[in-house]
Amino acid sequence: MERGNSTSVTEFVLLGLPNETTAHAILFAGILFLSITAVSGNCLLLFLIQVDSALYTPMYFFLRQLSFMDLCLILAIVPKLLVGFVAQKKVISLAGCGAQIFFIMTFGGAECLLLTVMSYDRYVAICRPLQYSVIMSRRLCLITTVGIWLGASLNALIQTISVMRLSYCRSNVVNHLFCEVPVLVKLSCSDTSVFETVVFICSVLLLLIPSSIILASYVSILSTILSMRSAKGRRKAFGTCSSHLTVVGLFFGAAIFMYMRPRSYHSPEQDKIVSVFYTNVTSALNPLIYSLRNKDVLSVLRKLLRRRLMGRLGNRQRD
Template sequence: MGRRNDSSLQAFILVGFSDRPGLERILFAFILVFYILTLVGNTAIILLSITDARLHTPMYFFLGNLSFLDLCFTTSIVPQLLWNLWGPEKTITYHGCVAQLYIYMILGSTECVLLAVMSYDRYVAVCRPLHYTVVMHPRLCLQLVTVAWLCGFLNSFVMCPQTMQLSRCGRLRVDHFLCEMPALIAMACEDTMLVEAFAFALGVALLLVPLSLILISYGMIAAAVLRIKSAAGRKKAFNTCSSHLTVVSLFYGTIIYMYLQPANSYSQDQGKFLTLFYTIVTPSINPLIYTLRNKDVKGAMKKLLGKK
């Protein structure tokens, strides 16, 4: 029994893009640039939302949390990925793989729920502007963020043990660049139908339920915007929501495609590039999406940099 446990704790080989050595060098440079952008952009938003009194509002409280999530989400993957892309060594320790899976799933699940929370905040801002400060009081904001984090922890602590306990019959090659649940389930040498069904059910709860709430919020926002008589008023309402809607589209579009399809129809190469997109590209452009058309953030940034 001890020997079997020892063998199950062997290091995994992250295959990644090793079948395309030329692509690995290009990807290394591409990922490094986007990782630096993620670090700079999201750290700036967190600092601004803490230090600038004008940004002490529910919207920026949630945005600061989203930036923190994106920062941790990408950092749980990129250093290991860059190491594997740069050299011939493609391994990750068993415990490193487990830690990556847990952290990745906690943060990804939390982000799904947090984006729904942010859409509710936008709904109150547009549809009930006179009651906004009363409805979105600090205690409620903290409770909503806590619920998002609890959902993330619950999903991870339910699914990760089931995934790691599957028999792999000595298989150590993970056909991915990170320890992701579908790739680890695909390595199993036993029937995984029950685990896949459970993962699908949780995926529906954590992806489709928040997405439905987001769509309902934006349906009500759209109806409210159409009732606004002035073009300037409509433009202001649109600007309030467009950034969040863009982020939702990028994040949910790729993640739903990844997790809500049967394992046998899952294209591994396609999956790798989609995972690259929502784990590395999206977190780096989120700060840009939120700041490009936002006067408050631009003003806070200038103040932080000492410009008048």
């Protein structure tokens, strides 16, 4: 990975989609809707977990981390993306591009690791319920979370520094919605073979291994569910597992498709669609699938709404 003396790029032009087209308008509206849904859902979930002590459990501790990661991922991408849709010149500085890559890699990588830990949490809760409180102790949850953030940040730092050290002497036009490692590698005129090997190894550690652990956890969970005597319990557990696996499949599938394909197989239009999936779509679905369909969370929400309603009625009666 040589730096090369020909690096003269100080900014990138994010091409995105051509303005004044139907595809442009549809994508803009879709991303805006998904972003509003993601921010609203994740903020609501963070608030509900914070205000009710009944949700101070390992599962909701990890869900709070997931909501925070989704919010950060949206904020790292969408504001600049939406401005780019309406701006005449879609420019981002070299430093801004590096910062965007670092934050995307940090929050995306942390989510990969967190989803793996959450699948293990569900495995212990369903397959080893009597040992759950001992295994999933608060100390383990805290250590695991610190490890997730440190591991994801280190991976992001390595890849960001490496991609920023490449030479960009061919073009500064990025045919993508935002700065991402695979897209910038295609623009480089450096020898990227070593860097691509590093990206592949990091992808194995953050994508393939975690997705294999998640799959193994849910296979064990499903085998336990099948042994349940209650048909109603089996249906409920199957519904929960299938919805979780759908979101995990979308996130990991899109990320693997983006980061583990050879450079020659990347298509700009495919990359744009896939990136929207693993950033915006899953961030909007996570609070709906993991929590807002959960009876405990809905119970807390109903309780707060009742208090709010009773408070308003009391104020009106005093007036």
